[in-house]
Amino acid sequence: MSEGRVAAGEAVELVNVSRWYGNVVAVNDISFRLDGGVTGLLGPNGAGKSTILHMIGGFLAPSSGAVTVGGSPSWRHPEMYRRIGLVPEREAVYPFLTGREFAVANARLQGMAPPQAAEAAARAIGLVELEDAADRPIGTYSKGMRQRAKVAAALVHDPPILLLDEPFNGMDPRQRLHMMDLLHQMAAEGRTILFSSHILEEVERLAGRVLVIVSGRLAASGDFREIRRLMTDRPHTFTLRSSNDRALASALLVEPTIAGAALDGGLLTVRTNDFGAFSRAVSGIARRNQISLHELLPTDESLESVFSYLVRR
Amino acid sequence: MNGVIARITLRQLLSRRRTLLLLLLGGVLVLAAGIFRLAGEEARALRFTAGLLSNLGIGTLMPLVALIFGTGAIGAEIEDGTAIFLLAKPISRATVVLTKLAVAATCSAALTCGPMLLAGLIAAGGLGEGLVVGMTAGAAIGSVLYCAVFVAVSLVTARALVFGLAYVLIWEGLLAGLFAGTRTFSIRQLTLSFADAIGGIPAAVFDAPLSLATAVVVAVAILVIATVIAMRRLGEYEISGEAP
Numbered sequence: 004m005s006e007g008r009v010a011a012g013e014a015v016e017l018v019n020v021s022r023w024y025g026n027v028v029a030v031n032d033i034s035f036r037l038d039g040g041v042t043g044l045l046g047p048n049g050a051g052k053s054t055i056l057h058m059i060g061g062f063l064a065p066s067s068g069a070v071t072v073g074g075s076p077s078w079r080h081p082e083m084y085r086r087i088g089l090v091p092e093r094e095a096v097y098p099f100l101t102g103r104e105f106a107v108a109n110a111r112l113q114g115m116a117p118p119q120a121a122e123a124a125a126r127a128i129g130l131v132e133l134e135d136a137a138d139r140p141i142g143t144y145s146k147g148m149r150q151r152a153k154v155a156a157a158l159v160h161d162p163p164i165l166l167l168d169e170p171f172n173g174m175d176p177r178q179r180l181h182m183m184d185l186l187h188q189m190a191a192e193g194r195t196i197l198f199s200s201h202i203l204e205e206v207e208r209l210a211g212r213v214l215v216i217v218s219g220r221l222a223a224s225g226d227f228r229e230i231r232r233l234m235t236d237r238p239h240t241f242t243l244r245s246s247n248d249r250a251l252a253s254a255l256l257v258e259p260t261i262a263g264a265a266l267d268g269g270l271l272t273v274r275t276n277d278f279g280a281f282s283r284a285v286s287g288i289a290r291r292n293q294i295s296l297h298e299l300l301p302t303d304e305s306l307e308s309v310f311s312y313l314v315r316r
Numbered sequence: 317m318n319g320v321i322a323r324i325t326l327r328q329l330l331s332r333r334r335t336l337l338l339l340l341l342g343g344v345l346v347l348a349a350g351i352f353r354l355a356g357e358e359a360r361a362l363r364f365t366a367g368l369l370s371n372l373g374i375g376t377l378m379p380l381v382a383l384i385f386g387t388g389a390i391g392a393e394i395e396d397g398t399a400i401f402l403l404a405k406p407i408s409r410a411t412v413v414l415t416k417l418a419v420a421a422t423c424s425a426a427l428t429c430g431p432m433l434l435a436g437l438i439a440a441g442g443l444g445e446g447l448v449v450g451m452t453a454g455a456a457i458g459s460v461l462y463c464a465v466f467v468a469v470s471l472v473t474a475r476a477l478v479f480g481l482a483y484v485l486i487w488e489g490l491l492a493g494l495f496a497g498t499r500t501f502s503i504r505q506l507t508l509s510f511a512d513a514i515g516g517i518p519a520a521v522f523d524a525p526l527s528l529a530t531a532v533v534v535a536v537a538i539l540v541i542a543t544v545i546a547m548r549r550l551g552e553y554e555i556s557g558e559a560p
Contacts, residue, residue, distance in 0.1 A: 024556065054556075060404065062555040079551070081406050089404045091555075093397035099327050105401075111320045112405040156401065 013073050013163045014038035015059055015195060020068035022054055029054045031219040037197055041190040043210030044199040051219040052199040056168050060089050088157030092168035094149055098142030102133050102152045109156040127155040146173030167198040171205055183209045238262050239278045243271040244298040254292045318415045321402055325419040329385055338381055342431025345372050349439035365440040366522040369451040373432040374507050378455050379462055379484040382424040386466025387476040389420035409550040417467050424459035450515015458507030461535055464542035471549035499525055506531045
């Protein structure tokens with residue numbers, strides 16, 4: 004891979020972009036600019052991540068606002084694809100082509116002559132470690148291998164901008180680590196890489212910068228550690244069942260880590276600012292008050308609840 | 317035209333199972349001709365061949381083959397998501413449409429005209445006073461027209477196969493037979509006019525209902541309109557994101 008690929012003109016920029024389908028707003032007034040490095044597009048399923056990637060990739064027109072790649076609008080601008088490598092989320096790849104034929108076809112479609120296309124395909128297949136299966140039909144590939152074939156096809160023309168929609172789907176842990184190293188290396192060479200994921204840990208490991216999308220809105224953006232801190236600072240909610248919920252609620256409320264407790268329909272719900280301290284202390288509190296603890300469940304640990312918290316802030 | 321897209325489309329369309337199925341369909345035509353020849357009714361040879369090629373060849377085989385290739389040329393890729401690999405390239409979408417159309421029409425013409433030529437030669441015991449050549453050449457033109465329409469329909473609706481079948485069965489099979497006016501917009505009738513004109517078939521053997529001039533004008537209009545619709549639809553094609 005050549006170095007210093009990204010010139011100032013290779014930035015991806017969204018300015019006040021919205022996209023709606025009929026009355027449904029999929030993306031709501033989003034603005035950001037990317038010019039180098041790895042950025043993670045994080046959000047629950049259905050948040051609008053793919054819509055944003057499709058608009059940048061020229062497959063969706065924004066309903067309002069502007070999406071530009073290298074200063075030119077992405078919609079109806081085929082020349083843009085010389086600068087973009089696109090890895091779609093959908094799994095389907097031509098099953099009758101071998102991995103090598105697929106990569107060569109993508110290189111040829113980028114305008115390369117046959118010898119250069121073969122060379123570029125071999126290089127891209129090597130980058131994704133698909134050499135052993137390169138001459139087998141893609142129809143015989145596992146999900147992870149198909150994913151790597153798609154990445155190889157996106158890399159054949161050595162693009163300065165890479166867009167990847169859920170790129171780690173179907174990859175085993177070793178393949179994930181390899182792909183993350185590869186993306187890190189390409190970002191270090193100056194490329195702009197934007198990838199979407201609904202898995203927090205994937206984004207944490209790969210992206211220096213994140214864009215958190217919730218219900219079509221940009222809920223948070225910036226350095227991952229800062230956003231992660233906001234996520235861990237939020238109150239946690241537990242539900243408890245015990246031999247005496249009322250007495251347990253009274254005992255818990257005197258603890259400094261408890262932000263609130265409520266008895267509703269025979270279910271005790273407790274909010275705490277310190278997940279770890281509460282988890283460690285609750286059994287001791289119950290024992291000291293001679294209360295039998297039957298059940299203790301965290302209720303809001305889903306990614307969606309973390310995102311919802313960020314939106315409410 | 318783009319050679320890489322053409323080769324991918326060709327391999328996609330000529331999958332083993334699909335090709336075998338369509339060859340079997342063409343085989344029915346050849347089989348019918350063979351049975352007639354074995355029956356030894358030499359005096360009826362030309363009229364039988366005309367009926368066989370116009371009804372079973374142009375009326376049934378040609379639209380079915382074109383329907384499968386026309387709707388599968390690009391509609392299938394849009395359906396399964398592989399179209400993105402062609403569209404995310406520095407190639408105009410008009411080039412994609414024209415290439416796909418050319419490949420679908422070539423495949424359709426080959427798998428229609430081959431069996432028709434063979435069946436015609438067997439049934440007529442030769443070229444049949446221009447009948448076999450005329451019908452075969454007319455079917456080649458008809459295949460192009462049908463493919464243009466079916467490629468366009470596949471870019472307008474996800475139920476292209478249903479709409480295509482409805483057009484062939486209801487419009488061409490039923491209405492064009494009942495009302496003379498509707499024949500002008502029947503690709504089957506246009507094809508028969510071309511067949512008649514190219515082969516110079518004697519009126520006693522076969523007489524097409526539409527004049528050649530009308531057929532040329534309507535065929536060009538259908539080809540241009542269908543192709544423009546297909547290019548516009550692919551030009552505006554969007555991949556929707558996930559439902560919010």
